[in-house]
Amino acid sequence: MSDMTDTGGPVLAADGTPLKRSLARALRRQKMRALMLIAPLLLFILISFILPVADMLYRSVQNGIVTETLPRSVVALADWDANSGDLPSEAVFAAMAADLKDAAAAKTHTKVGTRLNYENPGISSLFRKTGRKAKKFDVENGGPWKEALIDINKGWGDPDNWRTIQTYSPPVTAGYFLNAVDMRVGPDGAESRPESEQIYMNLLKRTLWMSLTITVCCILLAYPVAWILANLPMRQANMLMILVLLPFWTSLLVRTSAWKILLQQQGVINDILVWIGLVDDSARLVIINNQFGTIVAMTHILLPFMILPMYSVMQTIPPTYLRAAKSLGATDWTAFWRVYFPQTIPGIGAGSILVFILAIGYYITPALVGGTKGTFISNQIAFHISSSLNWGLASALGAILLAVVLVLYWAYDKIVGIDNVKLG
Amino acid sequence: MALPSYASTGQRIWYYTFRVICGLIFFFLIAPIAVVIPLSFNSQDFFTFTREMLSFDPAGYSLKHYRDFFGNPDWQDALWNSIKIAPVATLLSVSLGTLAAIGLSQPHVPARRAIMATLISPMIVPLIISAAGMYFFYSRIGLAGTYWGVVLAHAALGIPFVIITVTATLVGFDRSLTRAAANMGADPVTTFFRVQMPLILPGVISGALFAFITSFDEVVVVIFVGSAKQQTLPWQMFIGLREQISPTILAVATILVVISIALLTTVELLRRRSERLRGMSPG
Numbered sequence: 001m002s003d004m005t006d007t008g009g010p011v012l013a014a015d016g017t018p019l020k021r022s023l024a025r026a027l028r029r030q031k032m033r034a035l036m037l038i039a040p041l042l043l044f045i046l047i048s049f050i051l052p053v054a055d056m057l058y059r060s061v062q063n064g065i066v067t068e069t070l071p072r073s074v075v076a077l078a079d080w081d082a083n084s085g086d087l088p089s090e091a092v093f094a095a096m097a098a099d100l101k102d103a104a105a106a107k108t109h110t111k112v113g114t115r116l117n118y119e120n121p122g123i124s125s126l127f128r129k130t131g132r133k134a135k136k137f138d139v140e141n142g143g144p145w146k147e148a149l150i151d152i153n154k155g156w157g158d159p160d161n162w163r164t165i166q167t168y169s170p171p172v173t174a175g176y177f178l179n180a181v182d183m184r185v186g187p188d189g190a191e192s193r194p195e196s197e198q199i200y201m202n203l204l205k206r207t208l209w210m211s212l213t214i215t216v217c218c219i220l221l222a223y224p225v226a227w228i229l230a231n232l233p234m235r236q237a238n239m240l241m242i243l244v245l246l247p248f249w250t251s252l253l254v255r256t257s258a259w260k261i262l263l264q265q266q267g268v269i270n271d272i273l274v275w276i277g278l279v280d281d282s283a284r285l286v287i288i289n290n291q292f293g294t295i296v297a298m299t300h301i302l303l304p305f306m307i308l309p310m311y312s313v314m315q316t317i318p319p320t321y322l323r324a325a326k327s328l329g330a331t332d333w334t335a336f337w338r339v340y341f342p343q344t345i346p347g348i349g350a351g352s353i354l355v356f357i358l359a360i361g362y363y364i365t366p367a368l369v370g371g372t373k374g375t376f377i378s379n380q381i382a383f384h385i386s387s388s389l390n391w392g393l394a395s396a397l398g399a400i401l402l403a404v405v406l407v408l409y410w411a412y413d414k415i416v417g418i419d420n421v422k423l424g
Numbered sequence: 425m426a427l428p429s430y431a432s433t434g435q436r437i438w439y440y441t442f443r444v445i446c447g448l449i450f451f452f453l454i455a456p457i458a459v460v461i462p463l464s465f466n467s468q469d470f471f472t473f474t475r476e477m478l479s480f481d482p483a484g485y486s487l488k489h490y491r492d493f494f495g496n497p498d499w500q501d502a503l504w505n506s507i508k509i510a511p512v513a514t515l516l517s518v519s520l521g522t523l524a525a526i527g528l529s530q531p532h533v534p535a536r537r538a539i540m541a542t543l544i545s546p547m548i549v550p551l552i553i554s555a556a557g558m559y560f561f562y563s564r565i566g567l568a569g570t571y572w573g574v575v576l577a578h579a580a581l582g583i584p585f586v587i588i589t590v591t592a593t594l595v596g597f598d599r600s601l602t603r604a605a606a607n608m609g610a611d612p613v614t615t616f617f618r619v620q621m622p623l624i625l626p627g628v629i630s631g632a633l634f635a636f637i638t639s640f641d642e643v644v645v646v647i648f649v650g651s652a653k654q655q656t657l658p659w660q661m662f663i664g665l666r667e668q669i670s671p672t673i674l675a676v677a678t679i680l681v682v683i684s685i686a687l688l689t690t691v692e693l694l695r696r697r698s699e700r701l702r703g704m705s706p707g
Contacts, residue, residue: 027532030530030531030532031532031533031534033527033530034527034528034530034532034533035527035533035534036527037523037524037526037527037530038523038524038527038528038533038539040520040523040524041520041521041523041524041543041583042524042539042542042543044516044520044579044580044583045542045543045546045580045583047576048558048576048577048579048580049545049546049554049557049558049580050542051561052554052557052558052559052560052561052562053549053553053554053557054557055557055560055561055564056553056556056557056560056561059560221449221452224442224445224446224449225446225449225450225453228442228443228446238696240450242688242692243450243453243454244453245688245692246454246457246684246685246688247453247454247457249637249684249685249687249688249691250457250680250681250684251637251640251641251658251677251680251681251684252641252643252658253641253643253658253661253662253665253677253680254457254460254677254680254681254684255456255457256665257460257661257665257673257674257677258456258457258459258460258677259456260665260669261459261460261463261471261472261674262456262459264471264472266470266471266472267471267472268459268463268471268472268473271472271473300452300453300456303453304453332435332438357548360550361549361550361551361552361553362550363550363551363552363644364643364644364662367666368662368665368666378550378551378552381552381553381556382552385556385559385648386648391560394556395556395560398552398553398556398557401550401552401553402549402550402553405548405549405550409541409545409548413537413541418537418540418541418544
């Protein structure tokens, strides 16, 4: 080797290629092999998880139904000035009559009515009622359609309904997102809904506020436990660790049902309070189906996720630091607050972000012990998917929730690093 | 940790107060689970301790809720569905997850952080969002309401746990062992099964148990993706809790607690074994 460098030529590998290229090739092959091992799982996650989430995001803006069902009317309406206050021209009415005839034959007129009803309550009956008669329309020779349609339902004489159709005719809409933040498209662009119709922002605020409360409760309860686990002798600490890990491994439904049973008005906690005499038998506490029930149950369920990261940080802090501080004259409190506590902040941060992320997405526990006042935004998403069938709104709410979670996830990765997540 | 002999009265008081506080928090952690177990032997259809139970009268206890669980076809179907879904989902996530974890632990992986973040995301993304997305997307490709749809969804949810536990085990894996094996003429497949796999097996088993319990306890996704034919045990419990709350749930809960204890014990034993082998812990 030294001979070659003396002659000034490139360093060669055994097979005669320059060493640099040979090493680069080996490195490339290593990278390829690593990627080949990861590829099947990435593909699997892509199909089973990433694409579904992307599908949901797509549905939050997708609005093809109006142009698909009413193609001619959408084209004819494009030139109409909604702010003029006049009804659209006869040509638009004729196009609508033709579209409705086709839609009624294909039975899609109710679907577009339902879609537009999310934006303009009441418009679905207009489509339903007109659709019933639309099958008999004689598109070629009938008319004039303006009078005919208004005659069937006077809703067609209201420029507001036409404006709704025009506003929601593009194949992509921000309407669901505006709905999700309690706004709507008015005559002059986006405007907030009246106070009485504002639901979702309040729900989001409540979700965030309750998650924050749960996180703070978890910090307060987890800190002493993590400290005692980190400072006891190994054998005792392992014994107590079981008490933390058992709830962690127990089914979520079991823990939720336990709380449901404990917190009932005829349940164990109320029975004990009555028996002690703290509470009168006729005035049993209402501690379930409200925010209190949700916070207690979820604090219990998420507590291990706070204890474990705190514990693993506290384990690495040498106890000699505290002794050193005290020998230098610090009181117990100063030694703790100025020396020990600052070193545990990474553990608190890791645990808090994790608990907060898990809390804001909870569905099962709030649904079972939250009643109406203790529910989260997830419950509203589930309601729109399975009961009201407004999938676009459900997707928009989901997209907002997902954005919040992903920002926190990114912060978690920056601060803690996902490689450092520990399970038990 | 022990109280020094020169501690002041204030320090003594705080020392014992602190222990009491910790005791209360441990009680908060364990009591709700512990309460379910005796209540499941209640001979009445109550969700609280009856007078007979408190005086330890044998008449206050019975196995009727367990008999109901094992005799009721709804619960039995649910149990069987859970048993049919969870192991297959676990197998999928463990095989793909272990392979990927080995790939991720190679020294040179391009975009390692991004890949890791993607693979762990099913654990972080709220279940309701995963459930909604899977419901929409699986309907498009004809998987919604099928057995394989639920298995696929549960496998995706279990993968983060496999990745986390197996990569954690691989951190302590001595890479020169695979090189030594290759040096002595073993091909990569032999090296994997005869050298690497036996050493990382504890991590793989822990990951498998996590993936299993994830699928076995999962309720949100299965409600949306599955149909009545895939009604699992947690689903049946969820319905039971929301509509007609029947005491049979207590018996089911107790059985699930026993299963969790068994799984926890296995994982703890495996963890301690690997720590002992690595010389990290004296216990």
